[in-house]
Amino acid sequence: MISTSTEKIYIVKKGDKRIVVELCRSSDGKLFVVPINMVKHRYVTEDGEEKEWEYDTSKAEEIDYLSLPQNIRSALSKLHLL
Numbered sequence: 001m002i003s004t005s006t007e008k009i010y011i012v013k014k015g016d017k018r019i020v021v022e023l024c025r026s027s028d029g030k031l032f033v034v035p036i037n038m039v040k041h042r043y044v045t046e047d048g049e050e051k052e053w054e055y056d057t058s059k060a061e062e063i064d065y066l067s068l069p070q071n072i073r074s075a076l077s078k079l080h081l082l
Helices: 070-079
Strands: 004-014 017-026 031-036 040-044 050-054 061-064
Touching: 017 070, 031 070
Parallel strands: 004 061
Antiparallel strands: 004 017, 017 031, 040 050
16 A cells, blocks of 8 residues: 555536545655545445445635646546546
8 A cells, every 4th residue: 555645635627527636645756646526425334324424625625627737637637537
């Protein structure tokens, strides 16, 4: 497993689509672009209780896709998410 730290969190908009994108950097300096499509998850615990977990976007910066740096846009376009 690679240890990373989150540098920035974006809510990226392109048209009517929106996704959360984390920019994470490893200890050796590599940048990882982590797209997150679903921000709400439902799961069932071992005792059968249904719970909901939501990704915290309070620290995220909302940004238009074209305002992102070229290397991040390139990584997202290869994934065909936006």
